Amino acid sequence: MSALAGLLLSAALLLAAPLAAQDARLAERLPPAALPGVAAAVAEARAQGLPTEPLVQRALEGAARGVEPERIVAAVREQAAQLRAARDAIGAEAPEADLAAAAGALYAGVPAAELERLRDARGGRPLAEPLVTLADFIVRGVPRDVALSVVLSLVNARLPDRSFAALRRSVAEDILRGLAPAEAASYRARNALLPRRPRPRINTLPPGSGPTSVPRPMPPRRPFM
Amino acid sequence: MGDGCWREIERELRREEPPDEAAVERVVARIRREPAAAPRAGAWAWLTRRRLVPVTPLWALGGAAAAVLAALFLAGAPWRGPAPPDPALQPVQFVLVAPEAARVSLAGDFNDWDRDATPLRRASGAGVWSVVVPLRSGRYRYVFVVDGTRWVPDVAAPRGPEDEFGPSSVVLVGGST
Amino acid sequence: MSLSDSELVRRAREGDVDSFAVLVRRYHPGCMRFAVRMLRERADAEEAVQDAFAGAYRALGRYQERDRFGTWLMQILVNRCRSLLRGRRRGPELVPYDPAAAPEPAAEPPASPDEAWSAEVQDALMRLRPALREAVLLHYVDGYPCEEIARLTGAGVSAVKMRVKRGREQLRTLLQERYDGRRMLEGDRA
Numbered sequence A: 001m002s003a004l005a006g007l008l009l010s011a012a013l014l015l016a017a018p019l020a021a022q023d024a025r026l027a028e029r030l031p032p033a034a035l036p037g038v039a040a041a042v043a044e045a046r047a048q049g050l051p052t053e054p055l056v057q058r059a060l061e062g063a064a065r066g067v068e069p070e071r072i073v074a075a076v077r078e079q080a081a082q083l084r085a086a087r088d089a090i091g092a093e094a095p096e097a098d099l100a101a102a103a104g105a106l107y108a109g110v111p112a113a114e115l116e117r118l119r120d121a122r123g124g125r126p127l128a129e130p131l132v133t134l135a136d137f138i139v140r141g142v143p144r145d146v147a148l149s150v151v152l153s154l155v156n157a158r159l160p161d162r163s164f165a166a167l168r169r170s171v172a173e174d175i176l177r178g179l180a181p182a183e184a185a186s187y188r189a190r191n192a193l194l195p196r197r198p199r200p201r202i203n204t205l206p207p208g209s210g211p212t213s214v215p216r217p218m219p220p221r222r223p224f225m
Numbered sequence B: 001m002g003d004g005c006w007r008e009i010e011r012e013l014r015r016e017e018p019p020d021e022a023a024v025e026r027v028v029a030r031i032r033r034e035p036a037a038a039p040r041a042g043a044w045a046w047l048t049r050r051r052l053v054p055v056t057p058l059w060a061l062g063g064a065a066a067a068v069l070a071a072l073f074l075a076g077a078p079w080r081g082p083a084p085p086d087p088a089l090q091p092v093q094f095v096l097v098a099p100e101a102a103r104v105s106l107a108g109d110f111n112d113w114d115r116d117a118t119p120l121r122r123a124s125g126a127g128v129w130s131v132v133v134p135l136r137s138g139r140y141r142y143v144f145v146v147d148g149t150r151w152v153p154d155v156a157a158p159r160g161p162e163d164e165f166g167p168s169s170v171v172l173v174g175g176s177t
Numbered sequence C: 001m002s003l004s005d006s007e008l009v010r011r012a013r014e015g016d017v018d019s020f021a022v023l024v025r026r027y028h029p030g031c032m033r034f035a036v037r038m039l040r041e042r043a044d045a046e047e048a049v050q051d052a053f054a055g056a057y058r059a060l061g062r063y064q065e066r067d068r069f070g071t072w073l074m075q076i077l078v079n080r081c082r083s084l085l086r087g088r089r090r091g092p093e094l095v096p097y098d099p100a101a102a103p104e105p106a107a108e109p110p111a112s113p114d115e116a117w118s119a120e121v122q123d124a125l126m127r128l129r130p131a132l133r134e135a136v137l138l139h140y141v142d143g144y145p146c147e148e149i150a151r152l153t154g155a156g157v158s159a160v161k162m163r164v165k166r167g168r169e170q171l172r173t174l175l176q177e178r179y180d181g182r183r184m185l186e187g188d189r190a
Helices: A003-029 A032-047 A053-064 A069-090 A096-107 A112-122 A128-139 A144-156 A161-176 A181-193 B002-014 B021-033 B043-048 B063-075 C005-013 C017-039 C042-058 C069-087 C113-127 C130-141 C146-153 C157-189
Strands: B090-097 B104-108 B128-135 B138-146 B150-152 B169-173
Touching: A003 A032, A003 A053, A032 A053, A032 A069, A053 A069, A053 A096, A069 A096, A069 A112, A096 A112, A096 A128, A096 B138, A096 B169, A112 A128, A112 A144, A128 A144, A128 A161, A128 B169, A144 A161, A144 A181, A161 A181, A181 C069, B002 C113, B002 C130, B002 C157, B021 C017, B021 C042, B090 B138, B090 B169, B104 B128, C005 C017, C005 C069, C017 C042, C017 C069, C017 C130, C042 C069, C069 C130, C069 C146, C113 C130, C113 C157, C130 C146, C130 C157, C146 C157
Parallel strands: none
Antiparallel strands: B090 B128, B104 B138, B138 B150, B138 B169
């Protein structure tokens, strides 16, 4: 056998090995009725240059949860479509985490145009944190437009990624405590966006009740109109 | 004329509330019933903090177990399969409070949704379960599986929007959370 | 010797509940004044204020030094009052503003002209829609400038200015006649 043929054969074997491994996971765990549909969707995605691992994981989740085969296949196909749309919205060079998060946001009903807006506002930085935050809020009941506006303001303000995580935690706690989701998200976002500067001292105490007493500034009187 | 009216209104609106000692006492009594003010000291912060530092708080898993885990991690021993240790792996801790559970495990994108692959260990008598999983950067969806039957999202983590099979949680690994 | 708010907060965060109790004592009257004016019912006001303090206590870990405690607390209270108002069915205490409507007679004759005026001011206040009432109270009673109110409530600054102005105008319209009557009474007494 010539060296080139040998090389090609090795290459083919190498390529086949991971494919076989993936098929093995699907073959082992999926209900047989789901296998053809899922395998076809995965193959199509691979051919289009989309990441396939999220699709395999979705199928395995369905299998683990005992979902009917048709629903598994439908879910995998839908996710492939969302990955494709995500790639169109945020770019093929985006890291896989960003693509997955973007697909999630599309799943939650965020329009692709808004994803593009977020991408532009982020200026090339990773999108996963804002997108995960956006989806989290929507799932927790924050109206989509409020969630978008909140996340976009934080992105525009160039807040660090850890601010998103902190924001998610406080909003989740607020909602668990009974605050309306829209209110929780807006309130916490406002706090996150407050500028760091000393505020004018305004007294709400009865006079003389503490060392913080200062004369209350009277608002200017406007003529009666 | 108009100014005089407004001045009277303003004066009335600004009238001080007489101090209500009984009401203040009720507030203070309620505050005393609250758990510790500083979340850092409380269970909530411990539960909700995603820790990416290898040995925090492995002490909670018990000295011997912690030592084993630390040794495994530091030695780079494999956690799954025969792959060599990967410096890109980051330890991520998952915690669930489930005092009534007999067993708890994790199922998610990082273990092929295999409910038997990643059991949690009881970290304390108060029903706190935990496990540390080494993960490469990325976005993963997961759930806790309680007693093999109940699929429970992580209340402290962001929710995953893909919920046609049921609710799930998301963890982002790779520097930010 | 009394301690500053920041020092009390610092101690409370470390577990010293008594320090937080001092803050409660300090801010309770001001909070009650706002809540009673917003909600009218004393029981509701007390509930809102208690919830606000409890919420502030639970959230102490997130309180930042750069915030004034009173302002931060007021923001929590404003939200609590809004929640309570939203939860209420529209009852007689939330009559919409209508300058043509005759002012409601008091349930029982008040003991003094001052009490009557007091009740009328509160009635008029309750006829303002909540956003106006809130803006008027925060601005004229607690002295917050409009920019601060905008941050507290999440509205735009120009919206807040308009609410403050409209609220003041509506109150004056509702109460002008009563005020004139009151002046005449005082003239009689003088």
